[in-house]
Amino acid sequence: MKFRHPLAHEKIELQMTPMIDIVFLLLIFFVMTFKIVAAEGDFNIKMPLARPDSGTPDESLLPPLKLQLVADDEGRLLADGIRLNGQVFADFEGLHAHIRGLIGDDAGPGSVDDAEIEIDADYQLRYNHVIDAVTAVSGYVDADENVVKLIEKIKFTPPKPPPTG
Amino acid sequence: MRFKRHEEARSDGDLTPMIDVTFLLIAFFMVLINFTEADQNELIELPTSVLAKPPESPLEHPIFVQLTKNGTVILGGEEVPLSGLKPYMIRESEFLRLKNKSAADATVIIRADANAAMGKVQEVIKTCQDSKFEVFALRAEEDIN
Numbered sequence: 001m002k003f004r005h006p007l008a009h010e011k012i013e014l015q016m017t018p019m020i021d022i023v024f025l026l027l028i029f030f031v032m033t034f035k036i037v038a039a040e041g042d043f044n045i046k047m048p049l050a051r052p053d054s055g056t057p058d059e060s061l062l063p064p065l066k067l068q069l070v071a072d073d074e075g076r077l078l079a080d081g082i083r084l085n086g087q088v089f090a091d092f093e094g095l096h097a098h099i100r101g102l103i104g105d106d107a108g109p110g111s112v113d114d115a116e117i118e119i120d121a122d123y124q125l126r127y128n129h130v131i132d133a134v135t136a137v138s139g140y141v142d143a144d145e146n147v148v149k150l151i152e153k154i155k156f157t158p159p160k161p162p163p164t165g
Numbered sequence: 166m167r168f169k170r171h172e173e174a175r176s177d178g179d180l181t182p183m184i185d186v187t188f189l190l191i192a193f194f195m196v197l198i199n200f201t202e203a204d205q206n207e208l209i210e211l212p213t214s215v216l217a218k219p220p221e222s223p224l225e226h227p228i229f230v231q232l233t234k235n236g237t238v239i240l241g242g243e244e245v246p247l248s249g250l251k252p253y254m255i256r257e258s259e260f261l262r263l264k265n266k267s268a269a270d271a272t273v274i275i276r277a278d279a280n281a282a283m284g285k286v287q288e289v290i291k292t293c294q295d296s297k298f299e300v301f302a303l304r305a306e307e308d309i310n
Binding site: 123147 | 284
């Protein structure tokens with residue numbers, strides 16, 4: 001048998017060209033598919049189907065909160081459309097400040113856990129106003145970028161029939 | 166001084182730094198690529214909220230219901246009228262029962278368009294409640310200011 005004697009100075013040359021081809025291909029693929037997508041988050045709502053005998057509210061010390069959102073035919077919020085237990089608010093900032101005063105960050109008589117709000121929105125109202133309302137009542141972002149929770153129990157009234165005509 | 170004739174013939178530039186940088190770029194884009202787009206639809210423009218933060222842990226049994234501004238729902242990539250939601254939810258709850266789970270364990274993630282009517286969203290919730298689903302999540306886009 002004949003072995004070829006390895007030369008001392010012979011080096012195995014790596015073929016770089018195919019690797020660079022593939023690497024550039026991958027790079028182009030990832031650059032093309034790259035898209036900045038804003039992060040998405042959820043508002044959790046636990047809402048079992050209301051039973052007829054569940055009329056009594058929970059053992060909460062706070063009065064039940066009922067937020068009414070009134071819309072015009074186009075789905076826009078009316079100027080006096082934000083009503084919390086009958087009290088009219090000009091905007092969601094005002095509502096938020098009121099809720100914050102009501103609930104408080106400190107453990108007062110109404111702690112965060114047992115506050116409950118029911119949102120009664122008109123059929124035509126656009127969904128983003130509802131999300132604004134949910135944002136206003138459910139918490140805020142403090143100076144350190146932490147989310148402080150206010151009301152966590154959010155429910156909706158049963159759906160209303162669509163307006164006729 | 167001794168020259169190696171053989172190697173001196175190729176006067177290639179040094180490829181190592183370029184490959185380093187290229188691999189770095191590939192790694193960067195690979196990490197940032199978002200594969201969860203399959204359940205997000207271009208038709209839907211989510212409302213924004215400063216409180217919308219991505220959840221820390223993925224939900225156990227998510228069921229996506231997407232509501233367009235025309236009042237149709239997108240279920241599993243297919244656009245159907247709102248009446249098509251009921252059989253879908255019944256099927257989902259049957260499926261959960263086969264896995265020894267009840268409908269109350271699942272989370273219905275509602276991705277509704279910002280301009281959808283609230284009544285439609287409530288109809289979606291009502292339809293899900295009729296199939297014994299209890300936990301809902303209203304999805305919003307993070308507001309970047």
